[in-house]
Amino acid sequence: MLAAASFLPPPLRILVLPADADAAHLPSACQAAEELDGSGATFQHNRWSRSPSNPNAGYGITSVLEGGSVLEKAAANISVVAGVLTPERAKAMSRRGRAAIDPASGQSYSAAAMSLVFHSAHPFIPTLRADVRLFEVEGQMWYGGGCDLTPFYLVEQDAAEFHAYWKQLCDAHSPQALHCTPMRTARLNLYPEFKAWCDRYFYLPARKEHRGLGGLFFDDVDASEAGYDVARFVRDVGDGILPSWAPIVERRRGQPFSEAQRQWQLLRRGRYLEFNLLYDRGVKFGLDGGRVESIMVSAPPLIAWRYNVQPEVGSEEERVVELILTDDQDGMIGTDWYMPKLHKLLGTEGINVTSYISNYALCCPSRATILMGQCSHNTGVVGLGKQGCVLRDHSCMPHVGGRLALHAGSARTPPGSSKSTASTNPLGGFGRFQEMGLENKTAPYYLHQAGYRTGMIGKYLTGYNSTFIPHVPPGWDRWFVFSDNEFYNYTVSDQGKSKSFANAEDDYSTDVVTAHGVEFIQQVKDDSRPFFLYLAPYACHYPHIPANRHLNKLKGLKIPRVPAYNESQQHLRKKVSFINSLPPIDEEMAAGLDFKYQARAETLLAVDDMIEAVFLALEEVGELDNTYVFFTSDNGYKLGHHRLSGKMSGYETDVKLPFYVRGPGVPRGVQLPHMVSNIDFAPTWLELAGVEDPLAGERDGISMVPLLRGDKNVTADPMLYRVGVVVEKPVPNGMLDSMVSILTPVADPDNDIFAQYRPPRLPNGSWPLNVLANEYQGSWYNNWTTARLDKAELTGRNLSSYTYEGWKRASATQVPIC
Missing domain, CATH: 3.40.720.10 (Alkaline Phosphatase, subunit A)
Structure with missing residues (x-):
């Protein structure tokens, strides 16, 4: 069981240490979080273990930091557990496609996981949740993990760069990037699949809204069928958690905020806890015989509950709600991400094909x-049809079978144009399209x-x-x-x-x-x-x-x-x-x-x-x-x-x-x-x-x-x-x-x-x-x-030199023209 935990990132290899190892072997993620907070607040570590005679034997470390200048509460959990699957657990896993699991249960399992949750004291710094995990039954292993953001105010740059970071990491592990021939069931592009999975998973169906702006989520990934190095990918996900969030912290930590904005943060935290208690599979799994304090440590330190709170129309609070109500932000690294009506009317109500x-x-x-x-x-x-770049004395007509054949002779004259114009049609533009006989x-x-x-x-x-x-x-x-x-x-x-x-x-x-x-x-x-x-x-x-x-x-x-x-x-x-x-x-x-x-x-x-x-x-x-x-x-x-x-x-x-x-x-x-x-x-x-x-x-x-x-x-x-x-x-x-x-x-x-x-x-x-x-x-x-x-x-040139006066007044700046 201990060796199975070696899939975790090198900073978290504490899992392979003996259960009585010194708690000073702190994962570097906690050390880095303390440095990021900068207030001097530190994690308190609680090592726990259960006797092998316990049906859910295991050990782990729960680490908590509270009262920091940035980190109002941060929790890191490391656990290695083993036991026998109950019929309820076995049936749930079997329904998710784990064919090796007998729905009648009785099989032994082992699991290892690391999870991090960072709740910020600042309304403009989103909550970060992340984990990597391994589940093993009778020699067959499945990997899971992910990292996602729950913001309280929408800051486009932060959200875009967060998703871009994870897309870049996923792309580096896609079969094409690794120059390998994927197996039949291999995923061609990890990011769209794992991002969509995240959007589906962190969803509150009763409210018909998403918990946050998503990120990555993957579960039940069988290394033998994936077509890429899943263990290496999971290690890189673990190593990338804090680097994906730290730039946001550095940009926003000094930004002033009001008491009203702080209250809005506490209200939105209620959605976070609501999802965990009602829908999160990991919480339900852990509470079924697990260590309650370690499971519930992810809860926010403070929340506010008020009846039927609705953000003011046109406010910054409404912006984040409107976007969260959409099911897709795959265009986050492009300008379509700033189109909430597109996502609300097409993304939420239809399909977004990401390739x-x-x-x-x-x-x-x-x-x-x-x-x-x-x-x-x-x-x-095959071009735009710029003037001066022409075909002379030739026209092109479609050939049977879909190929194109060139024929000598004069080009046809388009309606409303002169013979000379038509006879010099280029290889692009409307003239070419018409000349090819494509209009009908x-x-x-x-x-x-x-x-x-x-x-x-x-x-x-x-x-x-x-x-x-x-x-x-x-x-x-x-x-x-x-x-x-x-x-x-x-x-x-x-x-x-x-x-x-x-x-x-x-x-x-x-x-x-x-x-x-x-x-x-x-x-x-x-x-x-x-x-x-x-x-x-x-x-x-x-x-x-x-x-x-x-x-x-x-x-x-x-x-x-x-x-x-x-x-x-x-x-x-x-x-x-x-x-x-x-x-x-x-x-x-x-x-x-x-x-x-x-x-x-x-x-x-x-x-x-x-x-x-x-x-x-x-x-x-x-x-x-x-x-x-x-x-x-x-x-x-x-x-x-x-x-x-x-x-x-x-x-x-x-x-x-x-x-x-x-x-x-x-x-x-x-x-x-x-x-x-x-x-x-x-x-x-x-x-x-x-x-x-x-x-x-x-x-x-x-x-x-x-x-x-x-x-x-x-x-x-x-x-x-x-x-x-x-x-x-x-x-x-x-x-x-x-x-x-x-x-x-x-x-x-x-x-x-x-x-x-x-x-x-x-x-x-x-x-x-x-x-x-x-x-x-x-x-x-x-x-x-x-x-x-x-x-x-x-x-060096002002856009107003070729646009209308209103833009000149509004921009009042030198702008690009390329």
């Missing part, structure tokens, strides 16, 4: 893929053909500019599309007619898109056809201008300082040349990037309002329970991550995006780690509508319908659902379309449809050095990237 991957980290190719259900090398839209092959087109009322409102495809305003693509009943992508001072194509907007408050583009989306939904009163609505606001794209009501709403918000941010030279030196020679981000650059992060998040507050307006409209017309709602983005963004700024790379910041779905038959409040992609939308929409897809054989995606409806055949094992998604690289020279990247794949390597648009090879078949330097982004890319992060660009 949504965009095929191409650039807006136009990604949006084309969403509409077509094809990878970018199959749509042929999209999923919305076939929905329209099947009798759906369809609406496209907002941003369509890059390159749909004022030249194309008269053109309304086939398959759209309602067409309200930007020809200038801006927040103010823009023009739209309104059913093929030009309509301009200025810089008045009600001209804010996200709000305009919202109003027209709501109007489209309300028309169901007069039009009984089923509908498909594609709402696409411009947020949070550059230049990141928030609505007037949201200016500085998130003032001081900072980018989570995860390890990838301003990546260390130690990590960089292992990477390719265009990364390992990038200069570090200094404080001035960081301040500019932080402001950009804040501004991006503030633009999404209007999107959050849009989500609420859409759901209210659906409820008003009686269609809420009959409608599927999807939420995602086209691509992500880097802000100092890997010392880069922007998109277009294969890093997770660029391709891993938020994704939520709510609708009939969709499980509520569920997080899934399954891998889905923007190639999956078209087949999913058509299957949900019951519309036969004439081009099903040409779509690259798979329908998500079984996943969305909770089909156990696909939800049970992410490995059996999908193991990978193609991520394609943008063409060289940033976003320009002068030629196709040598790294852009094609369906048939022997029939390179882009051959004549790639750089020429050398006679021996290899690529010239300058092409390789361009493709793998050598010195030219470093120079370009450095310029984007230049201090003068970040801090």
